[in-house]
Amino acid sequence: MSARKFVYAVCVLLCVLLCAVTSSVAQQLPAPPPSAAPSENGEWTMPAKNYANTRFSDLAEINVDTVGALKVAWTFSTGVNRGQESSPLVVGTTMYVLAPYPQTLYALDLTQPGAPTRWQYEPKPDASAQGVACCDVVNRGPTFSAGKIFFTTLDAQTVAVDAETGAELWKVKLGDIAKGETMTMAPLVVRDKVYVGISGGEYGVRGWLQALDVDSGKTIWKAYSTGPDAEVLIGDDFKPYYATEKGKDLGVSTWPPNGWEQGGGTVWGWLSYDPDLNLIYYGTGNPGPWNPNQRPGDNKWTAGIFARDADTGAARWFYQIAPHDLHDWDAINELVLLDLDWHGEQRKVLVQPGRTGLVYVIDRVTGEVLSAEPFHVLTAITGVDLSTGQLQLVPEKMPVENRVIRDICPTAPGAKDWNPSAFSPVTGLLYIPHNNLCMDWESVTTSYIAGTPFVGAEVRMFAGPGGHRGEFSAWDIIAGKERWTINERFPLWSAAMATAGGLVFYGTMDGWFKAVNAESGAVLWQFKVDSGIIGQPTTFLGPDGKQYIAVLAGVGGWAGAIVSNDLDPRDATAAKGFVNAMQDLKGATTKGGTLYVFGLP
């Protein structure tokens, strides 16, 4: 206890000093709003670390100088050889690890050597749910709040478990797998509400976000992503910045009749919360089906970013990243909340490295797009017209039915999919793990048959220019360009994590866990784990007062389905075309499901 406090104090001191130093050098580094990124306490209670989604830890024991000595402290098998996209949480002396389907939640006792299981909780989701999980049976992490662990299950339930005992507190069913409704996202808890959204954008699921009561699981409000204003919770407070978002019942009128009923716009990514504005920010998924010709119109409110009142759910503003989305460009990626000096003016912004290949800097008060600069090779779009907010499309790359449109970059999983980036206030840089892929795409008419995929596209992906398929980039938000980039053989499907030790951590699909110098991009340390990494690294202070790094290894997800699902690489369209770009993954890694915890000796 005292030792831990001591180390913690040292860290804070170091951090303050560091901040002082850096701020004296460069006055105006962006920083998350303090209210959304509270000071470090050595725990990691939610997958994104904080409401601002920075995935930054002030811990600095493991730093540029010491990282070379990093060793495996202990490991733990999740018992499931499927894609491990989850994040290990640490609260007090307990680590919480959530496996993919069947989603056993393990509580590991950090005070004991080797961290034995304190308890485990099995939600026993319906096995059939595996059939409607679009992209492996993953889950993106549990969330801790006020003595409870919340998580979602593949069969569309949300569970609250007592963090101490593992007793189930409540469990509510929010969706019907027979319609393709599943849940994979990590919930967000703000005060007395748990926010959860639905997955299934590839099954014609009508997306929504719900606020549940933390104590009972009862729905407090539910905001759909399509349909009439009343159901989208659009009211008088709704003040979007751009004219194209203004109008009555756009969630109906920008669709062909009844199209919105199977219109997608699922909410399966990351939520941010600004306590000062009391707004929840999140992105909505792709409209259904992928084939855009089956849904003329802008298809509100899919593939865009919502700001909602955290208490009532009332929409405050919306910005549609991809009106009439052509290429499965969900807008669900993480929204990093930052306050920064934008050309001499202090702005509250959110930053999203989007699937479109652009890093969006959006005023989070008004919804105005301040900049959208490319971090990926672009052939299908040229950028965003900042005066209208409209995505600028290249007409030759627009899908036509029954014709293959070639060399569309970025691809359906986007320049960057769900796997979140990290922001370091120390360097002021955003660390983006992303893809370098292009694709061929053919739109085909598809039927809506409840419980079966509603896609209507034949896709095959391949490496982008340069031949490598992944990149890890440090992004200068203000300048709107890359500071440095590491090329990776495979697409990056793991999250990034930054620490005050001047390090950024990420994992690769061929199983390397890497620590990189946050300033220069030099790889300082790397370790080969048993399977490809697609999880979210976290860091924490152990009960022994030492800093540890934790990450789940176990390849899978959309990108890794070729291994986790044993797909056949001869079919270029397998896993919606991702397999074509991943044919050699089977030779580079095997299935796995292991938690790795690293520490200094």
Place this chain on the structure above:
Amino acid sequence: MRALRAAIIAVVPLLLAGCDRHQSVILPAGPEAVTLANLFWSFLAVLMLIWVLVLLVLAVGLMRSRPIGDDPLALQPVAEQRYGRIVSALALATGVIVVGLSLVSYDAQARLFSPGDAGLTLKIVGHQWWWEIQYEDADPSRTFTTANELHLPVGVPITLKLTSSDVIHSFWVPSLMGKMDAITGRENQVQFTIEEPGTYRGQCAEFCGAQHAHMAIVVRAETPEDFSDWRTAQTAPAASPDTDGEKAGLEVFLSNPCVSCHAIRGTPAGGRTGPDLTHLASRSMLGAGTLPLTRGALAAWITDPQGTKPGVHMPLVMLRPADLHPLLDYLESLE
């Protein structure tokens, strides 16, 4: 000759009998079709005149008396020269006539196919063996999909965008406009205007497989007001079932293979491989013009589509006998 004349005399009454409003090139119902018919008649007049003249000359030549001579090679140079001049003159005349006809044809072609005011645009997708019709609009909520029966306003320029989902089809409503192919991977356009309200029949005119014969299209030309009402009604979702029978019918529909191919907007049925049935009961025909839409025909069609239209992609569904009437009740309620 004589036989031919007899043939013509024999068939003219038949021709007149055949001239109901089924689908006829020579009964135009819009300016484009009139242009086409006029062009046809003018070509016919010129060409038939030529034919008759040639036959007259031939007949006279065969019947005229001529001097007897034994040596086939004994030709008269003067006559030969005269024939030469006549043949040359006729060749020249032929050239002039065909060039003239080509110019007349080009004039009509330029008028018929020059892109004009887009007016109402529809996308028509040919399927084996039915037509998918997508009404387009700048306002996506005014777009909708229907099948085989085209409602169009009179006096408004119509633009059809034609494509195919499988093989090549050809959209042809003779009373309105010439045919245009619907080709996979391409989009063709055809424009026309209708002047008279009425019903015009058309048919696929490119061989497209086993049921090419049963791929008709019905055009219902209406006043703009009627059309507007119809369109508004079509954008609405399907009528929800009222009676117990209809409700049971919806249940039958959803729990049988019907739901995998057909869409009924407002219900979970969202199949696009068969025609959209949201407003089925507002149509007049079944199976792309194969049967009239009556309860009996509907029952026959559902119980044995392969008997009426062998090879059609609608499968033989083994309905429980008790399910048929509720299903019919429901389908008939889809006004």
Place this chain on the structure above:
Amino acid sequence: MKRIAIVMVLALGISACEREDRETRPDPAVSGMEPKVTLSSIIPGGGSPPPPSGLAGQYEGNAYHVSQGKKYYTWFNCNGCHANGGGDSGPPLMDDTWIYGGDLEEIVSTIYEGRPNGMPSFRGKLTDEQIWQIAAFVRSLGNNVPSDAASGRNDDLNPHPPEGQLESQPPIDGGTAPPSGQMPQ
């Protein structure tokens, strides 16, 4: 000469006749028939599994049925989960691994009843004939149907060489996939 040729070709061709039949009405044997399937090769107390239905040849050997199955495979969104045989959320169908058995009857049964780990049951959503046809097409994905019954390429994006030209992968029953590192590269 010609007569001899005709007789010879006739003799050769008789067996091929069925391959080209385009029977649009289902075989009465198929309607309502639930195939009896044994998934295990162990039968306690001896004895043998029930004989196969005998319909395999009728469906797998007929180009029209296989082609119809290919059409339905897309129409009914099979490709949503199994892609063009390579698999997606569902397992691949081109390889030799068959969790629930790779015989025609077993595949029919899988489609008809569904399977607990996510395969939906298409009972009542497809006609029995369609299920047999789809199953025949699925068999062709592993090149397990006669090569002259297998379909050619479609007028679509090219996912892989036509089924008839893929490596033949006779089914191996069993739920465990080989270690992925050993899969064909």
Place this chain on the structure above:
Amino acid sequence: MPDIEGQLDTGLAPDELRARLALTWGTAGGIWGALTTVDHKIVGRRYIVTAFIFLGLGGLAAMAMRLQLSRPEANLISPDLYDQLFTMHGTTMMFLFAVPVMEAFAVYLVPLMVGTRNIAFPRLNAFSYWVYLFGGVMIWVAFALNIGADTGWFAYVPLSGPEFSPGKRVDFWAQMITFTEVSALAIAVEVIVTVFKQRAPGMSLDRIPLFVWAQLVTSFAVLLAMPAVMTGSTMLILDRLLGMHFFNPAEGGDALLWQHLFWFFGHPEVYIIFLPATGMVSEIIMVFSRRPAFGYLYLVLSIIAVGFLSFGLWVHHMFATGLPQLGSALFTASSALIAVPNGIQIFCWVATLWDGRPRFATPMLFAIGFIVTFVFGGLSGVMLASVPINTQVHDTYFVVAHFHYVLIGGSVFPLLGATYYWFPKFSGRLLSERLGQWHFALAFIGFNLTFFPMHLLGLGGMPRRVYTYPANSGWGDINLLVSGGALLFFVSFMLFGWNVIAALRREPDAPDNPWDAPGLEWAAASPPRPHNFDRIPLVASRHPLWSDRGGLLTVSGLSVDTREVLVTSLAEARPDLRETSPRSTIWPLISAIATTALFIGTIFTQWAVVWFAVPMTAVLIAWFWPKQAVDDT
């Protein structure tokens, strides 16, 4: 050069000359002789008979279709069978009857008409027949086995592509195209070389009979047009069997590429059928008007012009495919323009008739029937050339009517006339005039009753290739009339068949020149002896048998105990060489069998190319390898 091959004909008595030449050129008896023969007359006769058998089969298919169509909503024939029937009808008539029969006449007649002893490359000629026979048998056997092609004789992709035509039906069709193309191309080469190099001395270019001119131009058209459809059908089969993407619009291919390739062949094809017919008409009208055809030069130039122009018309089959409008308009003009040379031919024939002294024998009746119907069909063709009119009548029964007027009126009538005309030469027997006149009358009436009402059906909106039509369409009565006409037309052919059979059962009694015709073929015996001419004639005029009433001049100095043909110079036909002509051999048949095995094998596995390449090469080497000290070729 020392003369090593023995006896020359110089100075031999006529009887001995004839006997020795017959021995040298003769075909052995029995099956072996039949299988090994390279005599152009035997091969040509087989060709003609086979083609007429295919005509009968195609006609039966047509009758079956007419039966189904005679009433609305009839259920006699399933759509699947109907599709196979009309495909077999079109395919048979175009590929197995019309083109081969015209070439068959060339194979038989051209060497006789130019005064030589055998066609050039006679072994190739034998080979071409076998390939044609096997191709035709293959597709009909396939049809009998329910593997008949069902996508129309034009086989438009994507319908005929791998996705929409499962099974082997279209594969057989596409390979059949290859078969017939191989045989047609071989004959084209033979005919051209025969006409260019083997004409009798003195037969300069301006003395070539009009029929030979027509066949020459036709052969060039075959040479340039057939490779287009062969390219197309190869692409089709590669798409179907190897998964290639020529016609896959999704992967950069195009459905219209097929149509371009097909019609780039398909339109010249019509003229490949029609031009020889004009040659026949010219001969018949000349002989039965008893004067030279008027305007030899006009006619020759017209034939050449038609041959050229026929390559510029293909797009008028594609006016409804949405091609650019201006381009289409140009094809309107070019399509209409072909009326000029065709018109000139008509005018010349009418002038010949006008000035001549017509004898209304059966061939002449058919020639007159030809003018009446062909002009009608040609004029409706001018309508079809107009883009706007075409968009209305394209793919309707109007077009069916039009091309049957052109093809039956324009080609089959002349062909029937030519059969009556040359039958004594082929068989040594004259056909019955009385039956012939009945045949003509029934055929003419039946034909017009069948096809004239189809114009009205087309205008009434009836599309082609439908297996049935609704009862309320109003097309029922006309269709019944059409079916009745078809029956009449069919009966006329049965009459013709009876006429032929009856004639063949009589003793040969025809004189060498029963019609007092001027051509060299009438200088040969009826039927011609194996060596055609005892002595090669020396030609001094365009109408040798008219101008040299006293008997033809001949040349001597050719070998009598080896097969030798006289090769002359291209333009003036000055004697140049005495080339040897090949003897009978079995290798063409074996090659044809190997080729057939390869073509059919590829339908089932692409490795057939590899398997059969080696035996094919071996067979070809065996074919060409010299068997004796004195070389054959």
Place this chain on the structure above:
Amino acid sequence: MSEPGPAADMSALPKYAFGSRMTTWWGSILLIVMESAALAYACGSYLYLALLNPDWPLSAPPPDLLWGNLMTVLMFASLVPATMAKKYAQREDKRKVQILLVVLCTMGTIACVIRGFEFGALNVRWDTNAYGSVVWFILVVHTTHIVADLIDTFFVTALFLTGHTSGKRFSAVEDDAVFVYFVLAAWLPVYGLIYWFPRVWSP
């Protein structure tokens, strides 16, 4: 019909000659015309598809130049023995013709080997897309000419080496040389289309 008797004596005419005086020469020329037509339709199809697709060569890299260039050089080189063979054949110089035929055989065999590598250097499979299909098709069509020429050359060589050297065989050598010219003449447009068109063409 009675005959007035022979008017001219042909016995002094030679039994073979060279060039267009022979029927076989015309036969080969007509075959060449036909094959040129087929190749022209194949090349026409290539251009048609190239003009139709905005992204020709459909995202495949253009073929590697090495083997195509080698082939072109070899083809031009083969003109020398072919021309010489033709010359000596007309002079009926058996020895020289034999040597030159062997040289032609060797060159033809090398050409076939190079052609094998050319297929490997196309950088696209025949069943990848329409571009792949049409380049393979054209190259295979041209290869059939090379192979046909090679078989023909081997055949003539075998004749010459086994003593079948009567006069008209020299004429066959000449025909063979003509076919070598044709293979080159056919190659140049194919070479340009396959190797250079995708490099130069931008829609």
